[in-house]
Amino acid sequence: MAKPVSIQVWNPNGKYRVISTKPMPGTRWINLLIEQDCRVEICTEKKTILSVDDIIALIGNKCDGVIGQLTEDWGDTLFAALSRAGGKAFSNMAVGYNNVDVNAANKHGVAVGNTPGVLTETTAELAASLSLAASRRIVEADEFMRAGLYDGWLPHLFVGNLLKGQTVGVIGAGRIGSAYARMMVEGFKMNLIYYDLYQSTRLEKFVTAYGEFLKSNGEQPVYWKRASTMEEVLREADVISLHPVLDKTTYHLINKDSLATMKKEAILVNCSRGPVVDEVALVEHLKQNPMFRVGLDVFEDEPFMKPGLAEMKNAVVVPHIASASKWTREGMATLAALNVLGKIKGYPIWSDPNRVEPFLNENSPPPAACPSIVNAKALGLPVSKL
Ligand SMILES: NC(=O)C1=CN([C@@H]2O[C@H](COP(=O)(O)OP(=O)(O)OC[C@H]3O[C@@H](n4cnc5c(N)ncnc54)[C@H](O)[C@@H]3O)[C@@H](O)[C@H]2O)C=CC1
Numbered sequence: 001m002a003k004p005v006s007i008q009v010w011n012p013n014g015k016y017r018v019i020s021t022k023p024m025p026g027t028r029w030i031n032l033l034i035e036q037d038c039r040v041e042i043c044t045e046k047k048t049i050l051s052v053d054d055i056i057a058l059i060g061n062k063c064d065g066v067i068g069q070l071t072e073d074w075g076d077t078l079f080a081a082l083s084r085a086g087g088k089a090f091s092n093m094a095v096g097y098n099n100v101d102v103n104a105a106n107k108h109g110v111a112v113g114n115t116p117g118v119l120t121e122t123t124a125e126l127a128a129s130l131s132l133a134a135s136r137r138i139v140e141a142d143e144f145m146r147a148g149l150y151d152g153w154l155p156h157l158f159v160g161n162l163l164k165g166q167t168v169g170v171i172g173a174g175r176i177g178s179a180y181a182r183m184m185v186e187g188f189k190m191n192l193i194y195y196d197l198y199q200s201t202r203l204e205k206f207v208t209a210y211g212e213f214l215k216s217n218g219e220q221p222v223y224w225k226r227a228s229t230m231e232e233v234l235r236e237a238d239v240i241s242l243h244p245v246l247d248k249t250t251y252h253l254i255n256k257d258s259l260a261t262m263k264k265e266a267i268l269v270n271c272s273r274g275p276v277v278d279e280v281a282l283v284e285h286l287k288q289n290p291m292f293r294v295g296l297d298v299f300e301d302e303p304f305m306k307p308g309l310a311e312m313k314n315a316v317v318v319p320h321i322a323s324a325s326k327w328t329r330e331g332m333a334t335l336a337a338l339n340v341l342g343k344i345k346g347y348p349i350w351s352d353p354n355r356v357e358p359f360l361n362e363n364s365p366p367p368a369a370c371p372s373i374v375n376a377k378a379l380g381l382p383v384s385k386l
């Protein structure tokens with residue numbers, strides 16, 4: 001058993017004990033909990049990733065709800081501990097919840113929250129940044145400059161790819177994938193090919209309308225295509241960005257064979273989850289194809305990179321920062337806190353997790369609902385009429 005971890009306490013006399021396994025940005029989330037009679041305990045332990053034992057020590061004998069992080073392993077052991085302590089609510093401070101065993105939560109009657117919507121644009125913007133950084137070799141050029149190697153303009157110096165008129169491929173055209181597609185189509189006049197299990201009519205309508213607008217201005221229009229297989233996207237796209245959930249259908253979706261299907265000079269961006277890409281196969285592909293470039297925010301064995309990746313000049317790597325804008329991170333903290341608070345207070349579940357703005361308006365109290373509970377149906381929780 002790990003020794004008890006250090007904590008900061010807010011509102012010590014609050015009736016409901018809510019734990020946050022990490023300090024989170026902003027103070028609104030703390031105030032919202034305190035106003036509703038919660039004692040808030042924030043783990044201030046220096047170590048970045050808490051173990052299951054650390055979290056069990058935090059939960060203790062009485063705990064009404066926990067706000068946790070995507071780095072934590074929320075399985076049967078933790079849900080059993082939370083349930084024994086009287087807890088009925090857990091929320092990830094993340095939209096992705098592949099670190100959570102939802103069946104185990106169901107078994108112990110614990111509601112599982114996530115934070116959709118508030119990070120859509122921020123994450124899409126990072127995917128767009130990685131697309132540009134990779135296509136225009138920005139990191140390589142920056143390193144070259146700082147190393148004092150620049151001794152004058154040259155016709156061949158850091159020549160990269162023009163995006164305009166090329167095709168952007170999106171795999172997983174949900175909230176973030178669609179936002180990214182729109183940025184790339186509108187911002188760089190790229191054509192779109194996408195693959196998803198579901199049709200994205202709104203995205204298609206957007207590209208059609210933008211194409212018509214360009215045409216009416218005498219410019220080359222843009223086009224969209226919904227691919228019937230992922231391979232079609234891999235074959236046709238010049239820039240491919242991955243935005244599906246991580247589950248058993250998307251594990252190693254990009255592997256040796258799929259990499260071989262892509263164009264030799266293609267750009268691959270991953271802002272979804274590391275295991276969507278077979279990183280060992282990717283390193284080999286980067287070695288064999290120096291004109292193939294990659295922009296990665298996530299890694300298969302975070303916080304580590306597979307051997308060889310750090311040495312690859314044709315890879316841009318950043319440490320899982322896609323949702324890291326101040327507004328988004330504060331909003332994620334608010335949504336996670338309101339998921340836990342709402343369940344503690346017996347509020348119903350917000351009917352549309354794609355429309356969370358009312359919870360984020362700092363000038364008015366949030367609706368009396370849980371913004372997003374992924375196992376609401378399994379637990380038979382009522383839906384808000386608001
Ligand atoms: N790097 C980062 O910091 C961040 C990463 N994420 C990741 O992005 C993921 C997506 O987030 P949202 O767009 O909000 O979720 P979403 O649920 O709106 O979109 C996911 C899409 O993936 C599609 N999909 C599922 N299985 C698929 C398959 N086998 N092939 C193709 N498409 C498939 C779904 O139909 C859906 O349209 C999250 O689950 C999370 O893992 C999200 C935010 C920040």
Ligand SMILES: O=C(O)C(=O)CO
Pocket residue numbers: 070093094095096097119322323
């Ligand atoms: O929300 C998520 O799923 C993340 O990866 C962090 O923003």
